[in-house]
Amino acid sequence: MPWDLRDGEPVIDPAQVRALLREQHPDLAHMPLGEPVRGWDNTMVRLGERLALRLPRHAQAETLLDREAAWLPRLASQLAGLPSGTPHHAIPAIPTPVRTGVPRTGYPFRWAVVPWVEGxxxxxxxxxxxxxxxxxxxxxxxxxxxxxxxxxxxxxxxxxxxxxxxxxxxxxxxxxxxxxxxxxxxxxxxxxxxxxxxxxxxxxxxxxxxxxxxxxxxxxxxxxxxxxxxxxxxxxxxxxxxxxxxxxxxxxxxxxxxxxxxxxxxxxxxxxxxxxxxxxxxxxxxxxxxxxxxxxxxxxxxxxxxxxxx
Known part of the structure; x- marks a missing residue:
């Protein structure tokens, strides 16, 4: 898997992340940032204690993130509405995006603020x-x-x-x-x-x-x-x-x-x-x-x- 930068992939650093937050979510811009960690599709940057930024590394990852933003709230709502007495039913935790962002400040993809799952x-x-x-x-x-x-x-x-x-x-x-x-x-x-x-x-x-x-x-x-x-x-x-x-x-x-x-x-x-x-x-x-x-x-x-x- 290409954990290293692909050709044309944006370099994501804390200064750029801070600029995105100041421009689009200024109420979050003061929160401490972790070091960027690259995964297969996204770079994750911890934001404070309970949040993280999820920044796609390529266009296909942006499409997948759009799917999460569009559908996870509906899925979480559907699961929360299931009868509590359903035998052996367990409602899973759905880490739904809490904010979204658009391309700006030298970063070309849509992005999201998501819950941080500690562990x-x-x-x-x-x-x-x-x-x-x-x-x-x-x-x-x-x-x-x-x-x-x-x-x-x-x-x-x-x-x-x-x-x-x-x-x-x-x-x-x-x-x-x-x-x-x-x-x-x-x-x-x-x-x-x-x-x-x-x-x-x-x-x-x-x-x-x-x-x-x-x-x-x-x-x-x-x-x-x-x-x-x-x-x-x-x-x-x-x-x-x-x-x-x-x-x-x-x-x-x-x-x-x-x-x-x-x-x-x-x-x-x-x-x-x-x-x-x-x-x-x-x-x-x-x-x-x-x-x-x-x-x-x-x-x-x-x-x-x-x-x-x-």
Whole structure:
């Protein structure tokens, strides 16, 4: 992933951020700024204790941020209005943008002020800590996977049928499968075969986070207690609606086999299990593992992908 500057990418420094705030949100301009931290799509700058600026690094990231600004308030409102007595229902925390900004002062993209989620990205904690929050993450996704309105955004990459990604999967598989042992290669090929042959999704389009992997999950505090109980999903740039199997496949990569069983049981609690859903989800998990495994050395998600494939 290109953490370094792309060609033509704006350089974001505290002076520029301060200028944007003074011009567009002067009531926030006095607050302390953290050092800019570059991610895949955005640069984050902490603002005071409870806020941060999210500044797209490229035009596509601006489009994703626009989606969050347009849809997250509606999603949060929909979830807040659900009956509180719904069995096993958990309303997830939705880090909705609190302010937006426009291009100015040498910065070419729209941007946002968002809540700061204090904690540690789950990708950086031991596997046993991630296993401990499996029921909580399952409850969060169950709460999120509610029917979406007809005009909810769709995605060409998530929430769709596995047949729609077979060509992409085949390219990724051909690039990496040769490095696997024969037994493991056959096992994973069978997982994918069962996934594409499973009954397609026939339910209503539900809200999806889009990318609920461990680097988009923040754990509050330090240590096994609060960290285990408080997974918070962040970065809703891939928010869309469709088949929940793609979200579940990404979520399965958080856990060991033991944690995956706990996650699946918690997600299914109070409803009739759907074997086809989990077959599709496991196929998505292999697909995401191939994507992560192909990342550059040093990327946080690469070991997760290679661990599942091994």
């Amino acid at each position: 540690t990205p789950a990708v950086h904690v031991p596997l046993e800590v991630r296993d401990a929050y499996a029921p909580n993450l399952a409850a969060t996704l169950r709460g999120l996977h509610q029917p979406a309105p007809e005009d909810a955004p769709a995605s060409a990459f998530r929430g769709i049928g596995l047949a729609d990604i077979e060509d992409r999967f085949a390219r990724r598989w051909d690039a990496l499968a040769g490095g696997l042992g024969r037994e493991r290669r056959d096992q994973l090929a069978e997982v994918w075969r069962r996934a594409v042959n499973a009954a397609p999704y026939a339910g209503p389009r539900v809200w999806l986070h889009g990318d609920p992997h461990p680097n988009n999950t923040v754990l509050a505090g330090v240590g096994p207690g609060p960290m285990a109980s408080s997974p918070v999903l962040v970065d809703f740039g891939d928010l869309c609606a469709g088949d929940p199997a793609s979200d579940l496949g990404s979520a399965l990569l958080h856990f060991s086999p033991y944690g995956r069983e706990a996650f699946m049981a918690a997600y299914d609690a109070g409803q009739v299990p759907d074997p086809a859903l989990w077959a599709r989800a496991q196929g998505w998990a292999v697909n995401y593992a191939l994507i992560f495994a192909a990342q550059s050395p040093g990327e946080a998600l690469r070991p997760l992908g290679r661990g599942l494939l091994a």
